[in-house]
Amino acid sequence: MPLSFIVWALLLLRLSCSAESYGCDLYDPSNPCYTGGRVDSDLSPDPLPFSTRAYWMRRAIGALADINEGSPCPFAAFGAVIVNHTASEIGTAESQLGQEVCIGANSMARDGNPTLHGEIAAINNCSRILTDPDGPYKLSGPEALSALGDLSLYTTAEACPMCSSAIIYGGFREYIFSTSIPTLRSYDWPQIVIRSREIFSRSVGRLSAHRTRILGEVLANETEELFRWQFADGDCPRGCEKEGSGCVKSKNSDAGTRRDEL
Ligand SMILES: *[C@@H]1O[C@H](CO)[C@@H](O)[C@H](O)[C@H]1NC(C)=O
Ligand SMILES: *[C@@H]1O[C@H](CO)[C@@H](O)[C@H](O)[C@H]1NC(C)=O
Ligand SMILES: *[C@@H]1O[C@H](CO)[C@@H](O)[C@H](O)[C@H]1NC(C)=O
Ligand SMILES: [Zn+2]
Numbered sequence: 268m269p270l271s272f273i274v275w276a277l278l279l280l281r282l283s284c285s286a287e288s289y290g291c292d293l294y295d296p297s298n299p300c301y302t303g304g305r306v307d308s309d310l311s312p313d314p315l316p317f318s319t320r321a322y323w324m325r326r327a328i329g330a331l332a333d334i335n336e337g338s339p340c341p342f343a344a345f346g347a348v349i350v351n352h353t354a355s356e357i358g359t360a361e362s363q364l365g366q367e368v369c370i371g372a373n374s375m376a377r378d379g380n381p382t383l384h385g386e387i388a389a390i391n392n393c394s395r396i397l398t399d400p401d402g403p404y405k406l407s408g409p410e411a412l413s414a415l416g417d418l419s420l421y422t423t424a425e426a427c428p429m430c431s432s433a434i435i436y437g438g439f440r441e442y443i444f445s446t447s448i449p450t451l452r453s454y455d456w457p458q459i460v461i462r463s464r465e466i467f468s469r470s471v472g473r474l475s476a477h478r479t480r481i482l483g484e485v486l487a488n489e490t491e492e493l494f495r496w497q498f499a500d501g502d503c504p505r506g507c508e509k510e511g512s513g514c515v516k517s518k519n520s521d522a523g524t525r526r527d528e529l
Contacts, residue, residue, distance in 0.1 A: 330370035340507035343373040344493035345385035369393040386430035445490035455498035
């Protein structure tokens, strides 16, 4: 076996040498890997209107209240929605919005499962819904996997390396995030500081065949407040108030406003 081991070692070395983003400085916007190498980044114009993006980002925020006992301002305010936009770009006004396939929200504490970030929870939920024999789609496993290639994942914050990788393995058509990793860091959130675009640009072989459109910091002006208070003793998000060390939905204010705007 030593010979085949050497061949593998050489292959691996070749792969790592040809990864063009090797050693990039992710804080340097002039570095090509920062804006995403081969990925279809926001340098290409977004075919959908901002109002559509804002609608779905607000739905990702709304997923927080719909899951996990309904707090609109949980500690881990990572919510996601997965949308079918394939009819949107060509469609009429009604079809332009797209269709919700599933939502998800960070459920680590509820389920005792560290992988259940909002994005993974949403992907798990969509897989369950797409393959449910009594559901609207009734797809086989392979059909559900290829269906993900038509879908767009919206998330209230930039995906961590685990979730970015899951989005790549899913071959999603689009990935839209709101609050960025540097912003989360500036609020003291523990992070593995590798930007999503770097993970995408380092994906090679079959994985780089998908061209995922990445849109960053969409509606960040409405999601940043969800992450700003936890480590800074800051104000609760709009519609919420302090209770103990956490934030809860305000009893007397119009906490429902944001959801009603949907
Ligand atoms: C997405 O929409 C397209 C066009 O309406 C449809 O053909 C496709 O089956 C949909 N996929 C899913 C997973 O809903
Ligand atoms: C799964 O998504 C559906 C449709 O968006 C939603 O009604 C449901 O609450 C979600 N379930 C979980 C566990 O997130
Ligand atoms: C956030 O910014 C968008 C677009 O710039 C705007 O439409 C929206 O009203 C803003 N939200 C708030 C709460 O100011
Ligand atoms: Zn994650």
